[in-house]
Amino acid sequence: MKSALGIIISREYLERVKRKSFIITTILMPLLMLAMMVAPALIMALSGPEEQTIAVIDDSGVVAPRLQNEGDITFIPVNTPLTDLKADDNYQAILVIGKDVISEPDGNISLYTHGSPSMVTEQFISGQLSDVIEDQRIRAYEIDNLRQILDEVNVDVQLQTYRLDKEEETATSSILSYLLGTFMMLILYMFIMLYGQMVMTSIIEEKNNRVLELVVSSVKPTDLMMGKILGIGAVAVTQILIWAVLLIGCSIWIMPLLSTSVAQSGTADPAMIQAVAQLADPSFMGQLLIFMVLFLIGGYLFYSSIYAAIGSAVDNIQDASQLTSLAIVPIILALIISMSVVQDPNSALAMWTSYIPFTSPMVMMARVPFGIPVWQSIVSLVILYVSFVGMIWLAAKIYRVGIFMYGKKPTVAELIRWTRYK
Amino acid sequence: MENIITVDNVSKAFTNHVALDDVSLEVPRGKVYGLLGPNGAGKTTLIRIINHITAPDKGRVIFDGHDLTAADIVNIGYLPEERGLYKKMKVGDQALFFARLKGLSKQQAEKSLREWFDKLEISSWWNKKVEELSKGMAQKVQFIVTVLHNPRLLIFDEPFSGFDPINANVLKREILALRDAGATVIFSTHNMASVEELCDNITLINKSHNILTGNVAELRRRFSDNRYELGYEGDEKALVSAITPLVKVIEPIPADRDGISRVRFSLNAPDDSRTVLATANANALIRTFNPLLPSMDEIFIRTVEESNHQTTTPPAI
Structure with a gap:
């Protein structure tokens, strides 16, 4: 016999993963991104000088x-x-x-x-x-x-950067870190926003068609909320892993070609060679992927708890817009901060926002490619996950009151009052 | 253990109102128990407390001899008044989902679901999506998932709403069959006719208080106010004038096709029916003599209105 939580999680997961829309977006998104990268080059090539x-x-x-x-x-x-x-x-x-x-x-x-x-x-x-x-x-x-x-006078300076804190002196490329940081931060932003809101709309839908009343007669409201968050989170992880596998598959095929072509061309500048070498380094990329998944899960869990509380408190999507700013404002703020963090990953702002759970997932994603000390990542992760536990506890308190409240648009003050109900 | 549920001085307040104020009641095992009351009286809150969805501020709920815990949920089946299903899910998958939430294994659940689907003649819906079903059809599925795990206590909140009379009857029959098999049923409705038909005991809640509790037959007798109906053959005038000193005549009813006239009255002195009968017997041929029982509708309205007038203390029962 499976626990109620497990049954809820598997329903939430399977219902979404089996949907055509999920399969299509999972396949289409990488193609779209590829197209976006290839398109400018393709257009340039095609519109070469005509006769x-x-x-x-x-x-x-x-x-x-x-x-x-x-x-x-x-x-x-x-x-x-x-x-x-x-x-x-x-x-x-x-x-x-x-x-x-x-x-x-x-x-x-x-x-x-x-x-x-x-x-x-x-x-x-x-x-x-x-x-x-x-x-x-x-x-x-x-x-x-x-x-x-x-x-002879003309000079073009290229820095050869070496990391002293690594056992091996590996050459790093800051331009690559910048690009990777921006890319990963944007991916994280997209996932937290998309899947967090999915949790919210799905709770509102359940509340709206009253299936919730039937479910909570069998399971604790808290279990239903947790099951939903974890089930949808599993969908997000599935999607990112599928993409990671596709990406790794592509790199195994493309990277050797790229390295040799860069090495052979001779004219390529050293920064380019360095960047390619780093991209081809499995331990560097593996570490990035692991941190990305960990911060993605942590950030998603933290924010989706907020979204869950909001979803439980309102009757329809329109009413939610005001309360969702509770979640959206910090996410956008984190995005803006991360934009500046990729320019200067060791600034005081970067340090502080790395430990605040509202901003840490994205800020850390922007910083990790620069090879910051591992302990910083771990401390940030621990704070994030502990904050998630606190946030979900609070969300559960709001949720079990909110799901039975109809007809009235609650204020933030009311949400706080609900947390004190027995 | 005589009672399956004992609600003991339970109170529950929300931000702006008190939903339940010191409510107590006892639900005897193996009976159908009616939980009545106007809209917003606090019934749903009480049901949610019994179902361990919300916790009371004060007081306790005893289930089968022990304090109610989350583990008791598997022994309760609750069909809420406002109920829905996942629209995009197939009927069979959805029923399995709910059954497994109640602790049934997949095989067990599938087996008894098939039985119930056959019994209610909805087997052909198994692979349909819920959004294709009508309201009444969806209600049948909800009923099945409520009773499927053979709970000891069943709570139905307006179970017949949305059903045509034929299906309502099928449902009624199944509910009584479950009671006969040993389950206790708590039944919340505004349909007083079905209360008279199904319930053994009732509790009437108004404005968060328990204002009336008792056995349905006893209550109806108590609320009859010594009113009787006498059927006779003979002269109306003679009879009415003969009994007038002993009773207050409510209305005389002229003879029907069989030649039987009726007169309704209330006794001036309780337990004086003998004298009245003797007097009547001397003036006409008596055919029937019955207490005039009020409908649950009348009892409901009367009690609620009285309690609304004197909201300070609920009448002692």
Whole structure:
């Protein structure tokens, strides 16, 4: 015989996981995210420079001969007046270069096109012009080897960061940490918001169609609430694990390709190589995943308790909007703080908000990729889970009174009074 | 143990009102017990306390000889007045869910559910979703999950609402069958006709107080106020004038097709029916002589109105 709590949890879990909407979103979401990442690159690739013939009217006389045709773009120097060229369909664009272009490029170069030119074409043309003008200016100084000197003077600093607190000196990439922190924090935000509200709406629905009256005649109201929170939480964990497995599967396939291509290309900057190496490090990624799941569960449990209390107190979704600010305001605040935390993961603000359960899940998610000391994560987790126990105790007190209250929109003061009922 | 439930001086207050004020009652085992009262009197709160959903502020509830605990819930079946089902779930799955919450194993639950579904002729609904059912159909499913685990105490709050007369009768029959099998039934309703028909004892709650408790037959006799109806053959005038010194005549009823006239009256002195009968006998041929029992409806209205007039102390019973 299963306990009542177990039966409630399994009903809540199975009813949701078996739904078509769950299966569809679980599969579709990663595809959508992938599409969002790939789409810009794809669009760029597809909208490469189309075949273009560009007429060049060069009043300076030095630029036009140096323009190089490349790919589908062909420059043709002409002497026809602009007005005649405008009517000529053989040219897709007309580039007009002023007399003083070398000393004063701004305002001395114009491009006339039929239809709007693609960004790639524009970039290509302005890149060529910059090179030509720069070259002309360097020559104007009449110093031998000036180009070489300038190249030698030019410097691009790349930091090689090493962690001293690790046994092994591993190179870390802060840009990667920044991206990972932002990504994980957003995922956590999305899950807490989505699944927390799911707990609330599901309680309101039960209350509304009075199935609740029948259920509490068999189980303690507290068990029903706990069962709902845990059952829906299990759905969230299922979803995140499915995604993690998909992600790991993809990385096993993609990462070696990425590493070799980065290593072979030679031109890649060291930060990139470092980032890829770190992404391919299973212990680093494994640790991230573990903390993510732990903070996700803790944050979800904490916030869904608040949502459960709110759901029990109102009759319909409309009435809930005022009370939900109790949960939404801290979540949004945590999101905003996390945005600044990824910039400076060891600031005083980051430290403090790491230990406040309202903000800690997201702030910690933003910080963990930076490799903060493990004890900090553990202390934060302990505080979070202990606060959850306190919060659910309070929520249960409100819940068992709230579910039988109909017709009136309660205030926060009333909710607090309910907690004192026997 | 004579009583299955003893409610002992129970009080319960909410923020703005007192739901129950020092209420006591005893529910004898194996009987049908009516819990009556106007809307908002505190019945539902009392039922929730008996069902261990809410705790009383003061007083205690004794179930089967011991203080009520959460473990006793499996011995109680409660059909609340406001009841619903999960709309998206299939009927069979849902019934299994509720049955297992009451502690039945999956096999046990499925077996007895199939029996009950057959008995109430709803087996074909097993795989339907609840949202496809009518209200009455859903009520049948709710009834089954309430009684399925063979509880010793059954609490029905307006069980017949939403049922057509035929199905209401089926339900009535099943409730009485459960009582005959040894279960005690607490029955809360506003339908006084079904109270007269089903209940052995009642308690009437008004404004959070117990204002009337007793056996239904006794109560009706007590509230008859020495009113009787006499059926006779003979001259109305002669009879009425003969008994007038002894009684207060309420109304004479002319002869029906069988030639039997009736007269309703109340005795001036209680227990004086002998003298009245003797006097009547001398003036007409007596056919019937019955006490005129009030309906539970009348008793309900009278008691509640009286208690509303003198709200200070409930009348001693």
